[in-house]
Amino acid sequence: MLADSMVTAYLDRIAAQRPATADLEGLRGIQSRHLYSVPFENLGYHLGEEIHMDERSVDKVVIERRGGGCYELNPALSHLLxxxxxxxxxxxxxxxxKGELTAPLCHLALKVRLEGRAWLVDVGFGRNSRFPLDLGTRDPQTDPHGEYRIVPAADGGSDVSANGALQYRVYDVPCSVADFGPTLWWYRTAPDSPFLQNLFCSLPTDGGRVTLKGDRFTEVVGDERYTRRLLDEAEVREVYGKRFGITLERLPATDVGNGTVRMSFE
Incomplete structure (x- = not known):
């Protein structure tokens, strides 16, 4: 259980109000503020950092003021909740x-039981709903980030789609963070791991999204998309700092082979 001082620091990190009771309104506020404050990023995979799924994931978000992927952000949020x-x-x-499902345990999401209902909570996917999704309805769920649906799959899971496009399939089965260890090892070592082949940092904004992939910065505002290539390391550091709140002692190593995005400043 997180110490109360860490709970306060976590809420301050995401600029969220402490709910008076563990209710749906508080859950909605926390998920929304988390998405808009903590980047979806994989810098640690290219900085040679350890990826932790235990309470050290909270330290990364709160103390180091970094982001992460689903294996870090959702466990961290689970400790707060x-x-x-x-x-x-x-x-x-x-x-x-591309129309195919990845192997099992490639994604980690949260289920929150509240007032007799179950809610899907996810801040570690990159195309998340802004608010929790009701796991008990098959009807479309309108969200500021689009129209979401959760429908049963033949293998016992539930498919989550956004605006008609399949996102992922979740399973309501008992598991622990230790179960994800082998898949995390694969993500960190396999040549075709998407986390090694790409370098990204992304945050939703009011009306859009900002994303830095390697040395290419993209900002989406409404229906408009603007992309530019950053000129040097100083500009990369500036974008990480000003747009994502991340201060790096050194930039991620991107020339690691296996198709990884490369920063090549001329």
Whole structure:
């Protein structure tokens, strides 16, 4: 259980109000503020950092003021929610990529039981809904980030789609963070790991999104998209700092082979 001082620091980190009770309104506020404050990023994979799924994931978000992927952000959030009185469990998932599902345990999401209903909470995917999704309805769910649906799959899982496009499949089965260890090892070592082949940092904004992939910065504002190549390391550091709140002692190593995005300043 997180110490109360860390709970306060976590809420300050995401500029969220401490809910008076563990209710749906508080959960919605926390998920929304988390998405808009903590980047979806994989810098640690290219900085040679350890990837932690235990309470050290909270330290990364709160103390180091960094982001991460689903294996870090959702476990970190689970510790916060549990300390605030929410009933939280992990949901293993598989990601839809080009019409195919990845292997089991390639995604980690959260289920929060609240007032007799179950809610899908996810701040570690990159195309998340802004608010929790009701796991108990098959009807479309309108969200500021689009129209989401959760429908049963033949293998017992539930497919999550956004605006008609399949995102991932989750399973309501008991699991622990230790179950994701082998897949994390694969993500960190396999030549075709998407986390090694790409270098990214992304945050939603009011009406859009900002993303830095390697040395290419993209800002989406409404229906407009602007992309530019950053000129040097100083400009990369400036974008990480000003747009994502990340200060780096050194830039990620991107020339690691296996198709990884490369920063080549001329």
């Amino acid at each position: 549990t300390a605030l009185g929410y009933e939280v469990s992990l949901m293993p998932g598989r990601v839809w990529i």
